[in-house]
Amino acid sequence: MKDKKLRIIPLGGLGEVGKNMMVYEYGENILIVDTGLMFPENDMLGIDYIIPDFQYLVDKSQWVRGIVITHGHEDHTGAIAHVLEQINAPIYATPLTRGLVELKLSRGGQLGKAQLNTVQAGSSIQLGPFQVELFHVCHSIPDGVGLGITTPAGLVVHSGDYKFDHTPVDGWPTDYAKLAELAGRGVLALLADSTNADRPGWTPSEKVLDAAFRDVFRNAQGRIIVASFASLISRMQQVGNAAEQFGRKMAFAGASMVENAKMARNLGYLDLPEELLVSADQALKMNPKEVVLMCTGTQGEPTSIMGRLSTGSNRQFDIVPGDTVVLSSHPIPGNEESVYRTINRLFRRGAKVIYENIAPVHVSGHASQEEMKLLLHLVKPKYFIPIHGELRHLHQHADIARQIGIPEDHVSVIENGQVVEFQNSEMRLGERIPGGYVFVDGTRVGEVGRSVVREREALARDGFVLVNLTLDRDTCNLREEPEIITRGFIYTRNGDDLLDATRKLVKETIMSGDGGLQQDLEQTVKSFLYDRTKRRPMVFVTLSRT
Numbered sequence: 102m103k104d105k106k107l108r109i110i111p112l113g114g115l116g117e118v119g120k121n122m123m124v125y126e127y128g129e130n131i132l133i134v135d136t137g138l139m140f141p142e143n144d145m146l147g148i149d150y151i152i153p154d155f156q157y158l159v160d161k162s163q164w165v166r167g168i169v170i171t172h173g174h175e176d177h178t179g180a181i182a183h184v185l186e187q188i189n190a191p192i193y194a195t196p197l198t199r200g201l202v203e204l205k206l207s208r209g210g211q212l213g214k215a216q217l218n219t220v221q222a223g224s225s226i227q228l229g230p231f232q233v234e235l236f237h238v239c240h241s242i243p244d245g246v247g248l249g250i251t252t253p254a255g256l257v258v259h260s261g262d263y264k265f266d267h268t269p270v271d272g273w274p275t276d277y278a279k280l281a282e283l284a285g286r287g288v289l290a291l292l293a294d295s296t297n298a299d300r301p302g303w304t305p306s307e308k309v310l311d312a313a314f315r316d317v318f319r320n321a322q323g324r325i326i327v328a329s330f331a332s333l334i335s336r337m338q339q340v341g342n343a344a345e346q347f348g349r350k351m352a353f354a355g356a357s358m359v360e361n362a363k364m365a366r367n368l369g370y371l372d373l374p375e376e377l378l379v380s381a382d383q384a385l386k387m388n389p390k391e392v393v394l395m396c397t398g399t400q401g402e403p404t405s406i407m408g409r410l411s412t413g414s415n416r417q418f419d420i421v422p423g424d425t426v427v428l429s430s431h432p433i434p435g436n437e438e439s440v441y442r443t444i445n446r447l448f449r450r451g452a453k454v455i456y457e458n459i460a461p462v463h464v465s466g467h468a469s470q471e472e473m474k475l476l477l478h479l480v481k482p483k484y485f486i487p488i489h490g491e492l493r494h495l496h497q498h499a500d501i502a503r504q505i506g507i508p509e510d511h512v513s514v515i516e517n518g519q520v521v522e523f524q525n526s527e528m529r530l531g532e533r534i535p536g537g538y539v540f541v542d543g544t545r546v547g548e549v550g551r552s553v554v555r556e557r558e559a560l561a562r563d564g565f566v567l568v569n570l571t572l573d574r575d576t577c578n579l580r581e582e583p584e585i586i587t588r589g590f591i592y593t594r595n596g597d598d599l600l601d602a603t604r605k606l607v608k609e610t611i612m613s614g615d616g617g618l619q620q621d622l623e624q625t626v627k628s629f630l631y632d633r634t635k636r637r638p639m640v641f642v643t644l645s646r647t
């Protein structure tokens with residue numbers, strides 16, 4: 102046993118913010134930590150979300166002993182349904198995380214076949230050769246855990262998303278004692294969250310939001326609408342507390358908000374008295390000064406309630422002048438543009454919009470630099486691997502580790518797909534496996550590849566040109582003038598001349614006999630148009646023979 106290697110294989114979350122998924126492999130045993138999704142960047146047209154490429158696991162699915170989910174955020178849970186379609190393994194999660202995973206699976210009709218197990222922070226589970234000890238961490242959602250993973254090759258600490266909040270909403274700080282206890286046993290490697298590695302100092306406590314929300318409630322003249330993530334249970338609690346204090350009723354709008362709040366209340370993670378809550382329908386009939394609504398849509402997603410409110414296309418209700426809208430969130434990198442566009446639209450509709458830059462209505466759930474140093478000091482790992490973050494965050498986190506004295510060659514900055522191996526207490530890089538994207542577009546998984554996204558980009562940028570040819574069945578000569586249709590293709594100067602010239606080119610090419618193949622003709626037209634306009638529209642040639 103001793104000469105076997107521990108292999109750590111990042112399938113997602115290293116080199117990006119989102120779709121976190123880590124694999125621990127020892128012999129013919131695999132432990133999966135988190136199965137997250139990532140929301141697409143603006144230039145990935147028509148893609149709903151992205152999940153990790155976990156083909157590596159599909160080939161070894163019989164080795165998977167278990168899946169441990171650290172907390173209930175989408176970037177740690179969102180791919181679970183897709184993973185379960187390929188891998189049959191038990192899932193372990195704390196009660197709230199399990200509740201959120203259950204709701205996700207039941208929406209897809211998969212709850213029946215999933216093997217879900219509830220585990221508590223402070224407990225320990227044996228999964229093949231991995232002994233996994235869960236310890237509580239503060240984050241922007243209750244019931245988050247980090248993991249102490251004892252393997253035959255040594256003890257690894259996996260932080261999950263964490264911060265060191267001394268006054269969290271649920272009054273349950275990160276388990277310092279457990280971290281120190283793990284350190285006492287000697288930690289081979291620490292894998293820790295890097296999301297805020299470029300933020301100096303300490304992340305403020307969630308407590309500071311209470312004052313900001315009180316200000317909002319004190320000054321609001323009409324309805325208050327708070328947008329947040331549907332999984333941000335602690336934010337629901339804080340809004341509820343302010344509502345109670347200022348005599349407003351609270352309503353949740355949107356299926357995921359309503360379901361998550363109901364589940365969290367049933368499990369005791371959300372303490373909102375029955376008389377505080379009304380349905381969204383009831384709230385909309387009440388005096389605007391007496392209600393606060395919570396909904397989703399902080400990232401400028403056009404299909405979310407906030408997105409629809411900003412464009413006046415929401416079915417249930419509209420923004421009216423006098424509304425105060427609070428965006429209690431931080432734009433995920435890449436979403437800034439659409440978030441600010443949504444804010445502008447909300448202002449145009451007469452709302453007063455309060456967001457992070459104006460008032461502290463959001464604090465991060467992730468550790469800043471001083472907390473990262475504290476974690477490194479508490480855990481005292483021999484080796485360090487920064488996880489959860491874009492490459493710039495990972496490098497910054499590596500720097501922090503060097504600052505506190507971890508030798509340069511004991512730190513590995515790696516991206517998705519780069520295997521790291523531990524043997525005889527030594528770390529070295531292993532092979533590279535695919536660590537890319539799988540696009541999910543509607544219900545289609547993986548069918549939309551990079552090339553489809555590239556085509557959509559080309560269509561969006563330069564439009565298309567359709568060349569319709571009618572040929573004589575016998576002679577293959579043109580029977581009619583080529584018909585040219587364009588959409589979204591811009592050719593300002595001498596537009597008609599350009600189309601005439603294209604028509605002429607097509608005719609000549611066919612007559613010279615070179616245009617027999619549609620693809621060749623498409624290529625000829627494409628380069629002709631590029632020469633004249635410096636644009637690259639999609640070009641399609643269709644043939645009919647009569």
Ligand SMILES: [Zn+2]
Nearest residue numbers: 172174240262
């Ligand atoms: Zn998180």
Ligand SMILES: [Zn+2]
Nearest residue numbers: 174176177262
């Ligand atoms: Zn996360």
